[in-house]
Amino acid sequence: MESQKIKLGIPKGSLQEYTLKVFKSAGFDIDVPERGYFLKIDDPEIECFLLRPQEIPKYVEKGKLDLGISGDDWIFESKAKVIEVCDLKYAKQKIKEVRWVLAVPQDSKIKSIKNLKGKIISTEAINLVKDYLKKNKVKARVEFSWGTTEVKPPRFADAIVDVTETGASLRAHNLKILDTVFLSSTKLITNKAAWQDEWKREKIKDISLLLQGAVRGEEVVNLMMHIPGEKLNKILKILPKLKVPTIRKLASENWYDVTIGCEAKSVRELIPKLKRMGCQGIVEFPVSKIVS
Amino acid sequence: MSKENELKFGFPIGAWQKDSLELFGAAGYDINFDENFQKIEIDDPEIECILIRPVAMVSFIEKGFLDAGISTEASVLEAQAKIVQICNLEFLKPVPSKTKIVIAVPKDSAIKSIKDLDGKKIVTRVPNIARRFLEKNMVPAEIIYSDALNEPLAGVVADAIIEFSRTGNYLKAYNLRIIETIFESSVILIANEKVLKNKWKKEKIESLGYLLKGARLAQEYAGLMLHASNEMMEVVLKVLPSLKKPTVTHLRGENWFDVLTVADKKEIRNIIPKLKKIGCTDIVEFPLNKVVL
Numbered sequence: 001m002e003s004q005k006i007k008l009g010i011p012k013g014s015l016q017e018y019t020l021k022v023f024k025s026a027g028f029d030i031d032v033p034e035r036g037y038f039l040k041i042d043d044p045e046i047e048c049f050l051l052r053p054q055e056i057p058k059y060v061e062k063g064k065l066d067l068g069i070s071g072d073d074w075i076f077e078s079k080a081k082v083i084e085v086c087d088l089k090y091a092k093q094k095i096k097e098v099r100w101v102l103a104v105p106q107d108s109k110i111k112s113i114k115n116l117k118g119k120i121i122s123t124e125a126i127n128l129v130k131d132y133l134k135k136n137k138v139k140a141r142v143e144f145s146w147g148t149t150e151v152k153p154p155r156f157a158d159a160i161v162d163v164t165e166t167g168a169s170l171r172a173h174n175l176k177i178l179d180t181v182f183l184s185s186t187k188l189i190t191n192k193a194a195w196q197d198e199w200k201r202e203k204i205k206d207i208s209l210l211l212q213g214a215v216r217g218e219e220v221v222n223l224m225m226h227i228p229g230e231k232l233n234k235i236l237k238i239l240p241k242l243k244v245p246t247i248r249k250l251a252s253e254n255w256y257d258v259t260i261g262c263e264a265k266s267v268r269e270l271i272p273k274l275k276r277m278g279c280q281g282i283v284e285f286p287v288s289k290i291v292s
Numbered sequence: 293m294s295k296e297n298e299l300k301f302g303f304p305i306g307a308w309q310k311d312s313l314e315l316f317g318a319a320g321y322d323i324n325f326d327e328n329f330q331k332i333e334i335d336d337p338e339i340e341c342i343l344i345r346p347v348a349m350v351s352f353i354e355k356g357f358l359d360a361g362i363s364t365e366a367s368v369l370e371a372q373a374k375i376v377q378i379c380n381l382e383f384l385k386p387v388p389s390k391t392k393i394v395i396a397v398p399k400d401s402a403i404k405s406i407k408d409l410d411g412k413k414i415v416t417r418v419p420n421i422a423r424r425f426l427e428k429n430m431v432p433a434e435i436i437y438s439d440a441l442n443e444p445l446a447g448v449v450a451d452a453i454i455e456f457s458r459t460g461n462y463l464k465a466y467n468l469r470i471i472e473t474i475f476e477s478s479v480i481l482i483a484n485e486k487v488l489k490n491k492w493k494k495e496k497i498e499s500l501g502y503l504l505k506g507a508r509l510a511q512e513y514a515g516l517m518l519h520a521s522n523e524m525m526e527v528v529l530k531v532l533p534s535l536k537k538p539t540v541t542h543l544r545g546e547n548w549f550d551v552l553t554v555a556d557k558k559e560i561r562n563i564i565p566k567l568k569k570i571g572c573t574d575i576v577e578f579p580l581n582k583v584v585l
Binding site: 166226253268271275280283284285 | 321324333541554578580582583
């Protein structure tokens with residue numbers, strides 16, 4: 001019998017680098033050849049393919065892939081029927097969600113969604129925009145854009161719906177944001193057939209657990225500190241309650257070593273506070289995975 | 293106009309810009325340099341970053357136009373400004389060579405020592421430092437200010453240059469020889485003296501100092517974990533650096549202890565073989581994000 005394999009789609013493009021990073025923290029090394037789309041992964045039970053995130057949902061739906069990573073935006077856009085295994089809560093390293101916005105030229109007469117009636121909207125995500133217009137009961141022409149959408153208004157389109165991070169590119173093209181059309185985060189998706197196969201389901205669940213652990217690990221750090229005995233209770237009260245702190249008395253001294261897990265974001269408030277309260281030897285170190 | 297709870301923070305343009313961005317990232321900030329608009333975006337609404345040359349920054353901080361910033365010791369010396377140093381970030385990265393200010397001349401120049409500079413032309417981007425150094429050594433020379441790449445000018449429009457040198461690569465590339473090192477300069481976090489009287493600003497600047505310095509030290513330190521038996525403990529504690537009190541925990545039901553500490557990475561490479569020889573087991577070194585001692 002041929003050994004079983006999970007066929008996995010890895011998104012090429014903006015999600016690629018971070019996806020590979022999360023897989024690495026999860027314990028999978030994926031090697032991307034210079035010019036090739038057949039990825040090598042150090043797990044003989046997985047076969048990897050590098051594909052555009054726009055296409056991954058369809059391939060998962062059709063069973064060409066058992067498992068894939070893509071955004072809500074492309075899952076919606078492709079109308080693929082897939083099973084969401086878990087939310088990976090990342091879009092790019094720093095930004096949790098991809099934001100699709102409706103933008104028009106700074107001096108446009110279009111001031112609200114209602115003014116879009118009969119206008120041309122250029123976008124890479126046609127279905128997303130059609131759905132948005134339908135919800136807002138506005139009829140407009142939606143035209144597919146192959147890219148560089150932000151250069152199209154006012155000559156080639158009246159408005160656009162495009163992805164933005166900081167808004168810098170929109171500003172540079174003299175566009176202003178009118179509304180947020182869609183917020184998308186990254187999903188691990190599979191199909192019914194794979195989910196009903198016992199071996200595949202277990203394997204997918206394991207991968208999902210490790211990936212979520214790795215994503216969570218990115219958000220959490222460990223903090224280790226020495227606290228003088230007389231201040232222990234006071235300081236324990238202000239420590240975050242992510243998990244129960246490990247408290248150890250230092251040999252032959254009235255000092256305690258306390259180790260806690262806490263949100264990486266909270267550390268920049270916490271460390272100065274602890275320092276001022278009399279903690280010493282404060283050390284922060286990274287966590288690779290958290291599985292609770 | 294300065295807002296109540298906002299720090300106007302000088303961010304160095306030039307040689308230290310990239311390393312400073314990285315250090316802020318390591319300190320826990322999402323910070324981004326927008327190249328199109330030459331603007332720094334930081335995910336802390338209480339800090340407004342203003343990109344500025346380190347020397348100009350020092351004067352702006354002295355005058356109170358900016359509250360604090362990352363500059364260099366050389367800039368403070370050059371601007372002769374009265375500011376408060378919050379902490380020394382050294383060279384932003386554990387580099388083998390420090391940033392120096394040197395006097396350099398073409399390799400085949402007849403100038404061998406400072407005395408030979410008498411009556412010569414010197415191009416420099418730090419005219420005040422240069423002038424004071426020459427006055428101290430009683431060598432009259434003509435000082436010409438230029439803040440572009442000065443290495444190509446030596447031997448062409450000037451007899452010597454007084455310039456920064458981090459690696460010495462530029463000097464080598466332009467066939468120059470160092471005749472004197474006049475200053476070694478660290479990167480420092482500085483603040484305006486009066487601003488520190490404002491409680492909120494003082495705390496904000498100090499906190500920034502803890503985090504930046506903590507991230508900076510974590511580049512040089514690592515965590516060290518090991519198991520040692522009761523008999524080994526005395527020797528082990530002597531081998532470990534005294535930087536931080538080690539945490540010693542008794543292993544359940546055994547005559548062994550778990551020891552946890554942090555140490556300089558360069559020391560660790562000497563410590564680990566020693567610990568191994570003593571008989572320690574399960575020695576693990578792990579990376580750190582921040583060290584605030």
